[in-house]
Amino acid sequence: MKRIVISMLILSTLAISTGCVQVKPWERDLLARRDMAWDPDPVEAKREAHIYFSKESSMPGGSGGGGGCGCN
Amino acid sequence: MMAFRALVLFATLMICLPSATASALEAGDRAPAFAAPSLGGEGMVELGKYRGKVVYLDFWASWCGPCLIAIPEIERMRSEFPEDQFQIIAINLDQAEKKALRFLEKNPIGYPSASDPKGRLPEKFGVDTMPTSYLIDRDGVIRYVHRGFSRGDGSRLREEIRALLRTPKLGKK
Helix, strand or coil, X not given: CHHHHHHHHHHHHHHHHCCCCCXXXXXXXXXXXXXXXXXXXXXXXXHHHHHHHHHHCCCCCCCCCCCCCCCC | CHHHHHHHHHHHHHHHHHHCCCCCCCCCCECXXXXXXXXXXXXXXXXXXXXXXXXXXXXXXXXXXHHHHHHHHHHHXXXXXXXXXXXXXXXXXXXXXXXXXXXXXXXXXXXXXXXXCCCHHHHHHCCCCCCEEEEECCCCEEEEEEECCCCCHHHHHHHHHHHHHHCCXXXXX
């Protein structure tokens, strides 16, 4: 019996600790704002990604490595 | 074995608990009566006031892209059906009323819109998509639920409205 209670306590703690909150469809007001986007400025994000792969010769997917010139 | 079953049941309950929400109203369900303050104005918007008419109830917000496609289309529909038989009601769900009013300044509508920033009404109706609209018959029963909105949906809605307008009120058959 003691083991069941402990298991239930662990399960409850795990379920609560996930911190999951369901955002209702009509509560996406703030999430829909442009500044809440992963890349609020797509042009700026593209430019930075280009500099990154040119300098590092690695990138998070999308194109091949470069030699540092930024021309590919 | 009994203990194991109890544990499995408990674990299932714990997993299901966060997703437990009010069930969405579907065609055939009675539309709950409501009265909500008018958006940017005085007075209340009441569903019961339009009993006897076919009602198109639209949940919208200024931040919701498809809602903004829907609104001009709904406004066009308003003038296509007889005013004494068909009524459009909108429920705005913006948390800041001024954003909705700013949108309506550019896209004026000729039908009443209520404001429900706390989302009590979508909770009541079980709205699970933005936008969602309900076509309610003359007796207050939901006959059609339209989730989302894309260009071209207007013709489907018009068909549904026409079919409903042809149906007499219960008791008048």
